[in-house]
Amino acid sequence: MLDTEKLTEDRIREMIREEIARAFKKDPAKKKAMLIASKGSLDWAYPPLILATAAAAAGMEASIFFTFYGLNIVHKDFEKKLKVSPVANPEMPMPMPMPDIVTAMPGMTGFATGMMKNMFSKKGVATIKELLDVAIESDVKLIACQMTMDVFGYTQDEFIEGVEFGGAAAALSDARKSHVTLFI
8 A cells, every 4th residue: 555545434445345355266165055964854854955055046056965864855755754753852843732652652753744844834935845956956966975875775766866976075075165064
């Protein structure tokens, strides 16, 4: 800066904006988000899909690594596999308070799952199918953990169209290059 240049509030703001722009150009991770989905119930399927599609909508490159029971989210039979268990879930809203012994009875998981789907539908929340479609349309990378697939005996043809397959090294590579990394 020249001694003759007068520092005004506008000039200081301009200098800060220029510095921020330079920093963003140097940061390759500023536009990447990587999520790890490890849970395979209906209530745990929503967070990674909502966050990844929101990141993509915000202009970020997003990926989700599905491992262990998180594979249920991208399995072709996800609608049958994704359920909500009222057992050990004290925050699960029930029409009336029920003891765990009752919520553990046959049929209660189906009841709880139906209840959650109904609640979400009434509030206009997208279904898992709709979120998966948006994720694929938004170029969110959906990566199934190959090692977990091998352990569970899954084959690649058991997963929805658009899923990629990789291991922990691929997930760590994505995470290393990401500004936001979340384990869900």
